[in-house]
Amino acid sequence: MVTKNIEEYKGVFVFAQQVDNEISGIAYELLGKGKELAEKLSTEVTAVLIGYQVKALADKLAEYGADKVILIDDPELEVYRTEPYAHALASAINQYKPEIVLVGATAIGRDLGPTVSARVATGLTADCTVLEIGDFPLEPRPGIEQKHNQLLMTRPAFGGNTIATIACPDNRPQMATVRPGVMQKLQPVAGAKAVVEEYNPGFTPNNRYVTIKEVVKAVSDTVDIMDAKVLVSGGRGVGSPDNFKILEELAEVMGGTVSCSRAVVDSGWKPKDLQVGQTGKTVRPQIYFAIGISGAIQHVAGMEESDLIVAINKDESAPIFDVADYGIVGDLNKIVPQLTAALKSEKAAKNNN
C-alpha cells in the first residue's frame, strides 16, 4: 500500500448520488449515518455532489444533515459513467483527505466505490449494514497497538449466513459501500444551509471514457418498494402471475404495495424492481406480509428488519416462520381473499363510527 500520513485525514464524506438531477434516497440515508459518525469523531459530514447543473440540489443535502457540500459540476458528468465519476470522487478525496468515505451500495456505487478505492489505494468494505466508531482490535491484544476511533463496518457474507465486522486501521480513507434501506434519514430541517464549495479537477476524455449510445428506462408506475409502509410480498407458492391479483387486493385495502421473492422474478412473473432480498432490495416496512414465500436466507436478509412480519404458508416447516411475528400455516388461496374482505369491512365499520 502507498504510505500515507493517516493523521492528515479528517472528516466524513458521503457520495450524494443523483440520477436525472434528482437525489437518490440512499444519499439522505448516508447523511443521517455520516452525521452520527461525524459527531462521535467531533468532525463534519460533507456531501460530495457530482453531476451536471446540479448546484440547486445542495440545499436539499443541507436539510438532511450535510455541514458542507463539495460540488463537482461538469458537462462530462451529466449521465453516470465510471471514469469521469471515479476521477471526480478520487480527486476530491486526494484533495480534501477525509477519514471516512461512504458510498451507497447501488448499481452505481458498487461500480464507483471499488474503482475509487483502488485509485486512492485504500480498503473498501462492501454492502455494510452497521457502521460504528470503535477500537481495533475490539479487545486489547498483547503486542498489537489498539487503535481508537476506527470505523467498524459490519456486513453479511455467505448469502447472509454469517456476519463480519471489518476495519481499515492502517489506511485512509476508510471506505464503505452501504446497503440502501438500512440507515435512517434525519428529519429534514427546512431552510438549513451548508457551505458549498465548487471543485473541478478537470475532465479530459481518455480511453476509459465509454460512450453512452442509449438510455432505456424501465416503464414502471409502481411505488418503489423501499418506500412502502406495507408490503404484500408473494413467492412461488402464489402459483401463477394471475393469482397475484389476490395479493394486490390485500395491498390495496392495507394501503400498501406488492413485492416478491427472487423465484417470482426468475419465473418472469414480476419485474426485478419488485424483488426483495440479497440480490434484490432491502426493505423495512411497518408490515411485511410473506405469502407463499418459503423464506430462503437470501430473501430473509432483505426483509427481516421489517417492524411486523406476517407469514402465510402451507408448509409448516418453511423457514419464513423462524422470522415471522405471526405465522399462519394454511392455504393462501383461501386465507388471503377472506382476510382482504375482513379488513375491508373492519375499515368500513371504523369509517362509519
Next chain:
Amino acid sequence: MKIVVCIKQVPDTKGGVKFNPDGTLDRGAMLAIMNPDDKAGLEAALRLKDQYGAEVTVLTMGLPKAKDVLLEALAMGADNAVLVTDRVLGGADTWATSTTIAGALRNMEYDLIITGRQAIDGDTAQVGPQIAEHLQIPVISYAQDIKVDGDTVTVQRQYDDRYHVVETKMPCLITALSELNAPRYMTPGGIFDACKAEVTTWGRADLKDVDDGNLGLAGSPTKIAKASDKVRKGAGEKIVPDSPEDAVSYIVGKFKEKHII
C-alpha cells in the same frame, strides 16, 4: 480475439450452509462450485467464440483444489486455463486479490476480460472494477448483454430502473450478471479432453509489476475484527388454524391489538 474469463471456486451457499462446532463455516462440508455470475461470464465468452472465433482462457486464484472449476470450464469449451496459487497470496481482501489477478493478467494477452459481477461467498462485486483500475482499462459493470463488432464492444449495462447501451474499444473489462444467459453444460467430449488438458499453474513469481506489500493477508488494507453467525430475531407465534376463518380472525385480532386497524 483473445478473451480472459476470471472465475472463482465458491462454496454453494444455496445448498445449505454447514458450520463447524466453533461456529466457523465448514467449507469442507459444502459443495464447491463455479461462482454463478462467473459461469455466465464464461458462457458469454464461449458464445463470442462460437460467433466470431476467439481464444478463451480461464483464470482463477485460489487453493490447488480450485483447479476443479478450471477443468469444468475447459470441459465447457474454454481453450486454456491458468491457476494462480501460492501460500503468500492467502487471506487476501479485494484489494490484494485484484492486485494479484491484475499481476497475472499483465503476463497474458487479452482484448476482453470478463469477470462475474460478484461471488456468492463474499457478495462484494469489487474485484472486477478493481482489476480494471489496476490495468488502466475501461470497465463496464453489470452487463446484461454483450456484442462485439471489430474492436468495439457494445454492452447493456443494468441499473436499478434502467439500462444504458454503452460502447467502448477493447481492451476492456466487463462484469457479467447471471441474467446474461443460461450457461451450457459440459459435453462428454469436453470432459474427456479436459481430463487430458494442461492447467498452467502460476505462483508469486509469475505476477508482473506487483509489490509484495500488496499481496495476501499482510497486503490487505481491510482486516476482520470479528466474524460470527448471524444472530436472527427469534420466531414469533405460529398457528395451524382449523379453517381460513380462524386464520383471518387471528390476524384481525392481532392487528387490533397492535392498533394497526
